[in-house]
Amino acid sequence: MEVYLIRHTRPELPPGICYGQTDIGLTADFTEELAALRAKLPAVSPERVYSSPLRRCAEAAKALGGVRVELDSRLMELNFGVWEMMGWNAIPIVEMQAWSEDYVTRAPPQGESFLQLAARVAGFALDLRRQPISSAWVITHAGVVRAWLAQTMNMPLADAFRLEVDYGGVSKLSLGEPPRVWYVNR
Numbered sequence: 001m002e003v004y005l006i007r008h009t010r011p012e013l014p015p016g017i018c019y020g021q022t023d024i025g026l027t028a029d030f031t032e033e034l035a036a037l038r039a040k041l042p043a044v045s046p047e048r049v050y051s052s053p054l055r056r057c058a059e060a061a062k063a064l065g066g067v068r069v070e071l072d073s074r075l076m077e078l079n080f081g082v083w084e085m086m087g088w089n090a091i092p093i094v095e096m097q098a099w100s101e102d103y104v105t106r107a108p109p110q111g112e113s114f115l116q117l118a119a120r121v122a123g124f125a126l127d128l129r130r131q132p133i134s135s136a137w138v139i140t141h142a143g144v145v146r147a148w149l150a151q152t153m154n155m156p157l158a159d160a161f162r163l164e165v166d167y168g169g170v171s172k173l174s175l176g177e178p179p180r181v182w183y184v185n186r
Helices: 030-038 055-064 091-099 115-127 142-152 157-162
Strands: 002-007 049-050 069-071 133-142 170-174 178-183
Touching: 002 142, 030 055, 030 142, 049 055, 055 133, 055 178, 115 142, 142 157, 142 170, 142 178
Parallel strands: 002 133, 049 069, 049 133
Antiparallel strands: 002 170, 170 178
């Protein structure tokens, strides 16, 4: 099965804000970004389209057209808890330092760790592999894409942030045995 992991386009938000699971829409020039994104995808619609239920993904998935979009909360971005919608520079330095030293197992206050996000993603990927289909698009977030790619490549989760995942970036996988990564962040 071919799977295209698609990060949503730019959200309507100033830079420097922590916004994991906050439900934010897309920018006003979303249609221009969508055209660039569409050019990175196969001309043939996939058999299934899955999306995070957050607006910035669901709006992009719907606009890409094709088949019905199936929303799945396991595709949501990391929950940053009390840090949501704070400026990254406004987060207490002691909290930020503790989290950045081990973001894989530590969670922001009232949030979730990257390991918890990765477990959600692994569950979704396993369920997807069981589907009798040959192609799927998954519209989601940078954290989800990084976790999925890291797991596919047997990369330690601590190294996942070495993978660049741009707004509107596309990564292609195959879920065969063994799973393969064809490209990252086109």
